[in-house]
Amino acid sequence: MQYSQKVMDHFMNPRNVGEMQDADGTGTCGNPVCGDLMTFYVRIEPRTDELEKARICEIRFKTFGCGAAIAVASMASEMAKGKTLSQVIDLSRNDVTDGLDGLPPVKMHCSNLGVQAIHEAIKDYLTKIGRQDLAEKIRGCPKEEH
Amino acid sequence: MIYLDYNATTPTDQRVIKAMLPYFHDISANPSSIHNAGQKARQAVESARATLAKMLKCQTDEIYFTSGGTESDNIAVKGTAFAGGKRKKIVTSAIEHHAVLTTCEYMHKFGFEIVKVPVDQYGIVDLNVLEKEVDDDTLLVSVMHANNEIGTLQPIREVSKITQRHGAIFHTDAVQTVGKMPIDIPSMGIDMLSLSGHKFYGPKGVGALVVRKGMRFDPLSHGGHHEQRKRAGTENVPGIVGLGKTCEIAIDEMDAEEKRLRKLRDRLWQGISTKVSELKLNGHPEKRLANTLNFSVKYIEGESMLLQLNMNDIGASSGSACTSGSLEASHVLLAMGVPHDMAHGSLRFSLGRFNTETDIDKVISVFPGIVEKLRAISPLYKPSITGMHKE
Numbered sequence: 001m002q003y004s005q006k007v008m009d010h011f012m013n014p015r016n017v018g019e020m021q022d023a024d025g026t027g028t029c030g031n032p033v034c035g036d037l038m039t040f041y042v043r044i045e046p047r048t049d050e051l052e053k054a055r056i057c058e059i060r061f062k063t064f065g066c067g068a069a070i071a072v073a074s075m076a077s078e079m080a081k082g083k084t085l086s087q088v089i090d091l092s093r094n095d096v097t098d099g100l101d102g103l104p105p106v107k108m109h110c111s112n113l114g115v116q117a118i119h120e121a122i123k124d125y126l127t128k129i130g131r132q133d134l135a136e137k138i139r140g141c142p143k144e145e146h
Numbered sequence: 147m148i149y150l151d152y153n154a155t156t157p158t159d160q161r162v163i164k165a166m167l168p169y170f171h172d173i174s175a176n177p178s179s180i181h182n183a184g185q186k187a188r189q190a191v192e193s194a195r196a197t198l199a200k201m202l203k204c205q206t207d208e209i210y211f212t213s214g215g216t217e218s219d220n221i222a223v224k225g226t227a228f229a230g231g232k233r234k235k236i237v238t239s240a241i242e243h244h245a246v247l248t249t250c251e252y253m254h255k256f257g258f259e260i261v262k263v264p265v266d267q268y269g270i271v272d273l274n275v276l277e278k279e280v281d282d283d284t285l286l287v288s289v290m291h292a293n294n295e296i297g298t299l300q301p302i303r304e305v306s307k308i309t310q311r312h313g314a315i316f317h318t319d320a321v322q323t324v325g326k327m328p329i330d331i332p333s334m335g336i337d338m339l340s341l342s343g344h345k346f347y348g349p350k351g352v353g354a355l356v357v358r359k360g361m362r363f364d365p366l367s368h369g370g371h372h373e374q375r376k377r378a379g380t381e382n383v384p385g386i387v388g389l390g391k392t393c394e395i396a397i398d399e400m401d402a403e404e405k406r407l408r409k410l411r412d413r414l415w416q417g418i419s420t421k422v423s424e425l426k427l428n429g430h431p432e433k434r435l436a437n438t439l440n441f442s443v444k445y446i447e448g449e450s451m452l453l454q455l456n457m458n459d460i461g462a463s464s465g466s467a468c469t470s471g472s473l474e475a476s477h478v479l480l481a482m483g484v485p486h487d488m489a490h491g492s493l494r495f496s497l498g499r500f501n502t503e504t505d506i507d508k509v510i511s512v513f514p515g516i517v518e519k520l521r522a523i524s525p526l527y528k529p530s531i532t533g534m535h536k537e
């Protein structure tokens with residue numbers, strides 16, 4: 001597999017790996033293509049419903065998947081850390097793959113999971129603080145298609 | 147690089163290369179030519195054919211040189227199907243190599259009924275189902291000798307008894323066993339057999355199809371009168387010489403080599419399985435190629451293990467969906483009933499001639515760390531719980 005140096009670096013030394021006790025939000029997405037799994041945990045500060053103010057101050061993830069999936073999760077976690085929720089909601093899979101200097105074509109689908117699972121964690125946070133209305137506007141994991 | 151991917155391909159043995167070299171320039175005439183130079187090339191081709199026949203216990207004129215296993219499988223399936231006749235059924239197994247499976251599926255287009263016989267948990271073809279499926283309408287039964295992914299050996303003699311009862315042709319893809327274990331075509335009841343040079347230290351791009359006398363099959367490539375008009379095209383003389391040489395070496399060395407590899411393979415499994423928890427061996431524990439070790443590591447994925455192994459200069463392979471171009475998990479493991487997540491975490495080490503005990507011990511020493519690292523990342527792994535409920 002021809003992976004970029006950045007991918008290999010994030011794969012060999014993934015940042016922000018782990019779980020989180022009492023996370024403000026958690027999100028898990030599965031990859032319908034090959035059956036992989038990614039879970040993100042976020043801590044938010046300040047814990048407000050103002051998307052421009054609330055920031056992801058801490059982030060952790062766990063991944064069951066290929067090298068690309070692990071690198072994607074690591075890169076996505078770095079990109080989301082310290083950002084406001086509105087900034088993170090704007091993050092796309094392309095931002096993550098660009099950050100990794102690209103992925104082989106057959107691995108592009110692995111890039112979905114990272115941002116989706118973080119968005120799912122944000123949805124979870126917003127729901128927990130009583131803002132389902134905001135949560136519903138965010139696309140998290142793709143819905144099962146069968 | 148510690149190369150443990152011999153079932154994918156093998157390096158060409160230096161002795162084979164040496165035998166081939168004169169046939170690129172010095173003895174490079176066309177074996178079909180009348181002149182002396184041509185006849186020298188012809189002799190080399192025929193002497194290679196004789197070596198193959200000796201190794202497989204068949205007749206020299208039953209051997210047709212091809213470009214390798216895939217072509218041999220294609221001729222076996224399409225050639226018999228196109229040869230005509232009333233029979234319209236092809237029976238194969240669910241764990242065949244794609245060269246057989248896809249070719250069989252293709253014949254569906256030409257009005258053939260294709261049946262894939264299931265396998266048990268060890269990857270052994272279900273003889274009861276085979277017995278039921280093979281009937282007097284069955285033209286061809288194709289069941290491989292040993293599976294490339296898991297190494298499981300098929301009950302060839304039992305299969306041929308069934309095919310003989312119904313007058314069906316029995317083809318076996320023996321690409322993984324030729325040169326690694328003794329094969330006796332007549333006493334095993336084999337009608338057609340595919341083999342490939344590069345799977346046992348010969349060059350890539352050469353193989354053979356053995357067809358017992360009396361079997362009807364059409365050529366795939368038409369043209370000159372080569373290979374008894376069954377495979378047109380100037381012979382790959384250096385390749386064929388290399389194939390002959392690699393068979394000659396195999397005849398001498400395979401018994402001792404089989405024992406040596408079995409010991410190394412078992413040492414590898416012993417070493418890994420005592421250090422790493424929650425592994426599952428894939429394939430039959432005994433009825434299996436001596437060089438093949440396939441197992442699943444719970445909670446983690448194969449490609450990530452391969453990448454980590456590669457960083458440690460170790461080359462292996464996996465049946466994970468993430469390593470296949472099609473993003474589908476190994477059809478072999480799934481056919482054996484291995485759950486999807488375990489197929490995902492499967493790993494194959496296939497050993498060969500140039501592996502040493504030092505190689506194996508290096509793998510044993512680095513592998514547990516790789517598993518630990520990846521399990522630490524996995525959301526499926528809960529050490530506190532799994533530690534208490536070891537299987």
Ligand code: FES
Pocket residue numbers: 031034035036064065066067068069107110467468469
């Ligand atoms: S997670 Fe399966 S290919 Fe990347």
